[in-house]
Structures are given as C-alpha cells and as structure tokens.
Amino acid sequence: MTDMEPGCGSNRAADAMRRIGRTLAGLCAAALLSLAPAWAQTAVKGIVTDRTTALPVVGAAVELRRGAAVVDRTVSGSDGSFMFMVNAGQSPQAQNFKLGVSHEGFVGADQDVVIASARPDSPLYRAALIRKAVADCQPKRTRRVVVGYFRPPTGTPGQADFAARVSDALLYQLSFLERSRVASDRRPSVVACEQLDDRDNLPALARELKADALMSGAVARPEGRPRYNVTMFLGDPYGLFDNATRVNSRDVDLDDPSASRLAPEALGAVLRALLTGYLKNEQYADCVELSGLALAELPRPAPQPIVDIRAECLRKQPAGLLMAGPR
Amino acid sequence: MKTWRHIAAVALAWVLGTVAPLDVRAGINVDSVRQLQLIDQGVQPPLLIGDARFRVAVFAFEDPDKLALGDALATLAMHQLLVGARVSSLGVLRFSDPMAGPRSDELGYFDRIDRLADSQKVTVSVWGAVRRVGPEIAVDTYLQIPQSTVNQALQARIALPKAMGGQELLARIGSDRVLLQRQLLSAATAESVRAAARKLTELRDTPNDQAPVARHVPQETVFYLRELRPPWVRVGSPQGGGWVRSAGHCSGACAPLLDGARFVSSLLAFIEKRQRIDFIATLSPEAAAFADQTAALDILHRGDPMDEGAGAAAILARWSPDGGNIMASPPPGGASSANLRLLARIRGQLLRQVAQVSPATWDRAYEDVRLDPQRVRAAVTEAAAALQADPRNAELLHNLVVLFDYVREPDKARLARELLGEAERSGRLMLLPAR
Numbered sequence: 001m002t003d004m005e006p007g008c009g010s011n012r013a014a015d016a017m018r019r020i021g022r023t024l025a026g027l028c029a030a031a032l033l034s035l036a037p038a039w040a041q042t043a044v045k046g047i048v049t050d051r052t053t054a055l056p057v058v059g060a061a062v063e064l065r066r067g068a069a070v071v072d073r074t075v076s077g078s079d080g081s082f083m084f085m086v087n088a089g090q091s092p093q094a095q096n097f098k099l100g101v102s103h104e105g106f107v108g109a110d111q112d113v114v115i116a117s118a119r120p121d122s123p124l125y126r127a128a129l130i131r132k133a134v135a136d137c138q139p140k141r142t143r144r145v146v147v148g149y150f151r152p153p154t155g156t157p158g159q160a161d162f163a164a165r166v167s168d169a170l171l172y173q174l175s176f177l178e179r180s181r182v183a184s185d186r187r188p189s190v191v192a193c194e195q196l197d198d199r200d201n202l203p204a205l206a207r208e209l210k211a212d213a214l215m216s217g218a219v220a221r222p223e224g225r226p227r228y229n230v231t232m233f234l235g236d237p238y239g240l241f242d243n244a245t246r247v248n249s250r251d252v253d254l255d256d257p258s259a260s261r262l263a264p265e266a267l268g269a270v271l272r273a274l275l276t277g278y279l280k281n282e283q284y285a286d287c288v289e290l291s292g293l294a295l296a297e298l299p300r301p302a303p304q305p306i307v308d309i310r311a312e313c314l315r316k317q318p319a320g321l322l323m324a325g326p327r
Numbered sequence: 328m329k330t331w332r333h334i335a336a337v338a339l340a341w342v343l344g345t346v347a348p349l350d351v352r353a354g355i356n357v358d359s360v361r362q363l364q365l366i367d368q369g370v371q372p373p374l375l376i377g378d379a380r381f382r383v384a385v386f387a388f389e390d391p392d393k394l395a396l397g398d399a400l401a402t403l404a405m406h407q408l409l410v411g412a413r414v415s416s417l418g419v420l421r422f423s424d425p426m427a428g429p430r431s432d433e434l435g436y437f438d439r440i441d442r443l444a445d446s447q448k449v450t451v452s453v454w455g456a457v458r459r460v461g462p463e464i465a466v467d468t469y470l471q472i473p474q475s476t477v478n479q480a481l482q483a484r485i486a487l488p489k490a491m492g493g494q495e496l497l498a499r500i501g502s503d504r505v506l507l508q509r510q511l512l513s514a515a516t517a518e519s520v521r522a523a524a525r526k527l528t529e530l531r532d533t534p535n536d537q538a539p540v541a542r543h544v545p546q547e548t549v550f551y552l553r554e555l556r557p558p559w560v561r562v563g564s565p566q567g568g569g570w571v572r573s574a575g576h577c578s579g580a581c582a583p584l585l586d587g588a589r590f591v592s593s594l595l596a597f598i599e600k601r602q603r604i605d606f607i608a609t610l611s612p613e614a615a616a617f618a619d620q621t622a623a624l625d626i627l628h629r630g631d632p633m634d635e636g637a638g639a640a641a642i643l644a645r646w647s648p649d650g651g652n653i654m655a656s657p658p659p660g661g662a663s664s665a666n667l668r669l670l671a672r673i674r675g676q677l678l679r680q681v682a683q684v685s686p687a688t689w690d691r692a693y694e695d696v697r698l699d700p701q702r703v704r705a706a707v708t709e710a711a712a713a714l715q716a717d718p719r720n721a722e723l724l725h726n727l728v729v730l731f732d733y734v735r736e737p738d739k740a741r742l743a744r745e746l747l748g749e750a751e752r753s754g755r756l757m758l759l760p761a762r
Binding site for chain 1: 755
C-alpha cells in the first residue's frame with residue numbers, strides 16, 4: 001500500500017496531515033470493503049413455528065441449498081427466527097434455492113426461495129412444522145375421535161399402549177351406532193395415536209387433525225384391584241371442552257377392551273363432540289339418526305347438550321321444508 | 328322289547344291326540360369361524376338345510392363381558408324356533424360366536440353376521456347382545472330382515488290411477504334391523520338360563536328328566552325334530568337321537584327370553600299363511616310397531632273395498648309422529664308406520680271414489696280417478712312430519728316425490744327427490760326395486 005491512496009487526495013508532507021490521510025485511506029478502504037458485499041449479498045429471513053400451536057420452534061436446523069449443494073446452515077433462535085446472507089449477485093435473472101427446515105419430533109419441510117435482483121421473493125419465509133405424531137395419525141373417516149397418549153400406571157412393564165386399549169373400549173361402546181341407516185363410511189371412527197402427548201394443546205391438535213374430539217390422559221390401577229381408573233382430558237375444535245374437560249371412569253377392564261366400559265359422562269362427551277361435528281358440517285340426516293340412537297343408549301335423564309344438538313339438526317335439516325305450507 | 332313298548336306307547340298317544348305330527352323342522356350347529364374363512368377365501372359355502380322353505384340364522388349373542396350367555400341365549404332361541412314353528416318347513420342354523428378365533432381383519436360383530444347371513448341366504452336372522460349393567464344383565468334381541476324377504480312379503484305397493492300419473496307408491500315393513508326385546512336379568516336368572524341351555528343340548532333315551540343323557544345334539548350335522556310329545560320332543564340325527572324338553576325348561580324369569588323367538592315364528596307364519604303376528608307384552612315398542620304394520624299390510628292386501636283403507640290407517644294411528652317425542656327420540660320403527668299409513672289413506676280415498684261406480688266398471692273407473700289435491704296434501708304433510716325423525720326412509724321420500732308432484736308442489740317434489748338421492752348415496756338401505 002502506498003501512502004497516497006489514489007482518489008483520496010494528497011498533501012505536501014505534514015505528518016499530521018499524513019496521519020489524517022492514512023486514517024482517511026483506512027476508512028476509504030474499509031468503506032470499499034464493506035460496500036462490496038452490500039451490493040452482492042441478499043438477506044433471507046424466516047421464522048419456524050409449530051403448526052399446532054403457532055408458537056416458535058427453537059433450535060430447528062435450517063439450511064439453504066442450491067441444487068445439491070448446501071449454501072449455508074443455521075439454527076432458529078429463541079423466537080424461532082433465522083437469517084442467511086446469500087451472495088446471489090444483482091442479476092435480475094431468478095436464482096432458485098431451497099430452504100430446508102428440520103427439528104426432532106417434527107416432519108421436515110422444504111420450500112422454494114427465489115432471488116432476483118438481489119431480492120428474495122418473500123421478506124419472511126414461514127416454516128410451520130407438523131408434529132410427527134400428528135402426521136402419523138391418519139384417521140380414515142370424516143367424523144373421528146382420536147385417542148392420544150395415556151400415561152400407564154406406575155410400574156407397568158413394557159409397552160402398554162393404553163391409547164389402543166382406550167380406543168378399542170370406546171369403539172365397542174359406540175358400536176350401537178352401527179344400527180343406524182348411516183353408511184359405514186359416514187359413521188364415526190376411533191383412532192389411537194399413542195404418540196400424541198400434549199395435554200395442553202388438545203383443542204389445537206383436534207383442529208389440526210380435523211378430529212371431532214381428542215383425548216389424552218392417564219391410567220391408574222388401584223392397589224389390589226383388577227381394573228383400572230381412567231382419567232381422560234378431552235379437547236375439541238368447536239370450543240365445547242375449552243380447558244380440556246376432565247372425565248373419570250372407574251373400574252374399567254382395559255385388559256379386555258370389549259368388556260370395558262368408560263363412564264357414561266365420557267361416552268356422552270364423545271358423542272356430544274361427534275354430533276357437533278355432524279351439525280357443523282351440515283350432515284343433518286346423519287345427526288338426526290345418530291342422536292336418536294345416542295339418546296336411546298345413554299342413561300336417563302338424557303344429556304341436555306345432546307338433546308339440544310338433536311333439536312338443532314331436526315330444525316335445520318332440509319326435510320323440514322317438506323312440512324311447510326305450499327311454496 | 329323295549330322298542331316295541333315304546334312304539335306301542337307312541338301309537339296310543341297318537342290315537343289319544345297327545346302326539347303331534349311334525350312338519351319338517353331341522354337344525355344345525357354351525358362353526359361361524361370356519362364359514363367366515365371359506366367366505367374370505369372366496370368360496371361360497373354350501374347352503375345348509377337348503378331344502379327348507381324357511382331358514383333362520385341364529386347367532387351366538389355378542390357377549391363382551393364374558394358372561395357365558397351368548398351361546399346359551401342362541402341355543403334357547405334356536406330351540407324355541409324349532410319347537411314353536413308355525414310353518415310347514417323350517418331350518419334353523421345356529422351359528423357359534425362369530426367373534427371367536429383369530430381376528431384376521433377388522434370386521435366387527437355386525438359385519439360378520441351380515442356376511443354369514445348373506446352367504447346362507449336365510450329368510451331372517453336373530454342375533455343380540457348381552458352386557459352387564461350394574462348388578463343386572465341386559466339382553467338385547469334383534470331381528471334382521473334381508474332385502475329378499477322384504478321383496479317376498481314385507482312390502483306394500485299401490486299403483487296410482489293413470490289419471491294421477493300411474494306411478495307406484497311403496498312401503499316397507501319396519502327396517503332391516505328391528506330391536507325385538509330389551510330384557511334385564513338378575514345374576515340368578517342368568518344362571519338358570521345357562522342351565523336351561525345346557526339341558527337343551529342333552530338328548531335322553533326316554534322323555535324323562537331322570538333318564539340318563541344318551542348323547543348330545545350334534546355339531547355341524549343336521550338334526551330333525553321327529554316327534555312332539557309335550558313337554559318333550561324327540562330329536563333324530565345320523566349319530567342317533569333322543570328326547571329333549573320342548574317346554575318347561577325355561578320358566579319364571581327365564582321365560583320372557585323365549586318371546587323374541589316366538590315373535591319370529593309368528594313372522595314366518597305371517598309370511599307363509601298371512602297369519603296375524605301376536606304381539607307379546609315383553610317385546611319392544613319397535614316390535615309392536617312392526618306387528619301393527621304387518622296387520623295393516625294384511626288389510627291392504629285383502630283389499631276390502633268396504634274398509635277403504637280405514638282399518639289399516641286406524642291400526643297405525645298410534646305410531647303417528649308426535650313433535651315432542653321426535654325431539655327426544657325417534658318413533659319406534661322410524662317413519663315406516665307413517666309411510667304405510669299414507670298408503671292406506673291414499674288407497675282409502677281411491678276406493679271411496681271407485682265405489683261410487685258399478686263394480687263391473689271398477690277397473691276402468693280406477694284409472695280415471697283423480698283425488699282431491701287438498702286431501703292428498705293433508706295426508707302427505709302428516710307423513711312428511713314422520714320423515715323428520717327418519718330422514719333416510721327411502722320409500723317415504725319416493726312417495727313424497729310422487730305425491731308432491733301430483734298436488735303441484737314442484738319445489739317440494741324436487742327437494743324430496745334430492746333427499747332421496749342423498750339418502751341412497753349416504754345410507755345403508757336402498758329404495759325397494761321397481762316392479
């Protein structure tokens with residue numbers, strides 16, 4: 001480096017001035033160095049969230065790829081955000097990248113990033129990750145109840161899978177619905193998803209799974225007794241069980257699901273959620289038939305919420321128009 | 328010597344009228360699991376007792392609480408069907424627990440009995456469920472009626488006059504699944520039921536409770552009721568025969584459990600001979616509605632012009648929908664009573680008009696009849712009220728399409744047609760086929 005930086009002025013020889021000159025030269029060089037990447041690099045910003053709760057996912061691995069090559073890697077911060085500086089030049093021609101996000105317990109997600117004229121096609125890339133437990137839980141029918149994780153009694157050896165047992169028990173108790181004229185694919189299904197273990201977010205999970213009810217809870221075996229006590233927390237997408245309603249069933253024989261009986265309150269709550277699903281989805285004929293059977297099955301006095309749902313389905317079904325005066 | 332004495336005793340009893348000649352009545356105990364395996368392999372199992380005019384399948388009741396009553400209740404029902412038969416030729420197929428054996432698929436109890444009954448092309452099926460309810464035991468008995476039996480005897484059709492469009496009005500008796508009885512048993516009664524069923528499998532050399540058990544009713548081999556000498560009946564089979572009680576084996580609190588089978592015997596007699604179904608007080612309101620519908624159907628079939636459908640309509644009046652009841656629960660038998668009543672009322676109106684002309688010209692006059700739309704509308708509106716609680720009743724929807732068209736309410740006719748299409752798409756029961 002010469003003392004005299006071209007383009008940065010010159011002086012006749014005073015040291016002070018030389019020092020100033022050197023300082024200015026240094027600043028000039030620094031300015032040039034800092035300016036060069038500014039016109040070549042593009043900021044790619046994003047945020048990673050849990051699709052169920054919309055809360056940030058901390059520590060998700062994020063990588064930016066161009067073809068097979070990884071351009072850069074980072075992890076999401078405490079607020080779920082991340083940022084890459086990408087040297088993509090200023091060409092107006094679109095350059096294609098892939099943003100990959102992964103985190104344990106979630107299904108990995110990829111999305112496209114297109115940069116043109118040093119600008120990304122989105123100011124903020126949002127990656128809403130699906131929980132693996134949710135993705136693995138795939139009920140077949142439209143009206144459905146999902147049974148999530150049930151904590152086993154203390155000291156239960158091996159894999160107890162109480163979700164499957166509770167689900168079988170519930171399926172048996174709902175078998176009276178098979179007497180209806182509703183076609184089998186429109187009748188409710190009950191699915192066990194053992195991996196769903198998040199009691200705090202049951203309504204959100206139910207919404208995401210498009211389930212009419214989602215339950216999770218704990219199973220206890222009182223000392224010296226052959227049967228179980230089942231505590232279940234219920235969530236639903238309709239706001240029926242806002243704070244995860246808790247229902248207890250005592251003396252349930254979960255070792256033989258066909259013989260097990262959940263408490264009428266538990267069955268009533270599940271039926272209420274299912275019938276609400278039929279009502280909200282305008283499946284009025286199904287609702288009328290199944291609510292009739294439910295009221296015949298449940299102990300007296302008939303649960304008022306189910307009576308009310310039935311009344312609403314009766315009122316709303318189009319068949320009601322056939323009774324009106326001439327149209 | 329003993330045999331000769333026996334023959335002489337039977338001959339004497341015959342002369343005295345205490346031995347009844349029996350029509351053909353046969354039974355067989357069938358292994359459900361083996362039959363299901365055949366069906367799964369795509370093999371059509373041979374029809375069991377295929378020569379019988381009427382064939383009834385009786386399934387071991389679903390018994391999730393393992394109360395050892397599922398098979399016992401089926402045995403009682405089978406026995407009662409055989410000894411109480413009122414038809415000329417009857418075969419009873421008694422299926423073991425369809426849920427036994429390895430579960431290779433996800434078929435439930437209902438699906439399995441459907442498969443077995445379909446494969447055997449039975450006239451009707453009897454099945455049920457037994458469950459613990461607190462200290463008691465609840466026994467539900469169901470009757471299942473396949474479409475072929477409905478087509479044969481449990482439907483009504485009225486052809487409207489040509490002047491009214493000439494279309495057919497349809498009615499089906501009941502539904503395909505009828506709850507016959509809901510009975511509560513004590514633990515002591517349950518034990519007597521088990522004991523009674525056990526005794527029915529034991530064949531004795533002589534008609535005497537103290538006689539030693541010679542053999543048991545065979546499995547998977549047809550056996551016949553050879554001779555009825557109340558309260559005993561002699562059973563014969565290729566493995567040998569013996570005597571078993573025909574009555575007195577299930578008394579006291581056990582006795583009402585035989586009423587479901589009695590109802591079925593009565594139904595078969597209705598199908599064969601149009602004998603009236605006797606309603607039994609221990610049976611369900613659904614069974615009562617069903618019995619009333621068969622009585623009304625009989626009146627309609629007899630076609631007494633003097634009755635003008637009033638008798639049938641009157642019988643069914645008590646099953647008319649009531650707004651309050653519909654809110655709480657559907658009327659027994661759904662809308663089928665109201666639909667049959669609609670047919671009776673329309674038929675009555677038609678007959679009243681035809682009766683005004685000379686009997687010699689009734690046929691021609693009938694085709695020219697046009698009913699007063701106001702009166703038809705009143706009948707149709709009442710039937711439509713029943714539809715509210717049974718919105719997939721395909722026959723009623725069909726009739727509403729026809730009659731709303733007639734009374735010139737095209738919007739309602741269109742809506743009824745749409746609902747019928749939806750009912751057939753999303754329901755289990757299809758509209759009765761056109762003739």
